[in-house]
Amino acid sequence: ETKEELKALVEDESIYLGDIDTSKITDMRELFKNSTRTDFSGIEKWDADKVTTMEGMFWGCESFNQDISKWNVSSVKTMACMFAGCKTFNQDISGWDMSNVKNMSGMFYCCHSFNQDLSSWDVSSVEYMDFMFYGCKNLKQSYRIKRR
Structure with missing residues (x-):
């Protein structure tokens, strides 16, 4: 397709x-x-192996909270605003291979429910992460971004 x-x-x-x-x-x-859309069931089965951009993929999907932790996102280069405005999103995606991502700007912008530990992510290739967690009012994690 x-x-x-x-x-x-x-x-x-x-x-x-x-x-x-x-x-x-x-x-x-x-x-x-x-x-x-309110029913995102089945999306967890998607093959994302060849995807290089997920920019704004779920932008404004207020009810999106599907477990997509098994996706292989190792080819993705931009995730800017991927979950922006997904007010209920709070899934554990700490296992994602983020080593090729260059842009995470606004990735979780206004994800009011988001509170996951992403400290295991390799962000050494990231060039942009401004406003990544802006408006995440339930975020209790503290992040010390370290270049590897």
Whole structure:
């Protein structure tokens, strides 16, 4: 599928996300931006191996809180605003391989519920992380960013 075909599929709420083949997709930018979708079940099965951008993927999806911890995001270079405005998102994604990510700006912007320990992430390639946790009012973790 192309990104355009994928976008059309995810906009059809009658389609179970777990049935969508994402193995050839490289760009998931703004895929669900401002989506009113409430059922994200099956998304945890998606193949993200070839994805290089997830910028704004769930931007404004206030009800998004699906466990996507098993995704292989090792090819992703930008996750800027990926979960921006996902007010209920609070999943443990500490196991993600972040070694190739260069841009995390606003990644969790206004994720009011987010409170996960991400200290295990390798952020040595990151160039931008401004406003990464801005508006995360329940964040109790303290982060000391160390370059490896």
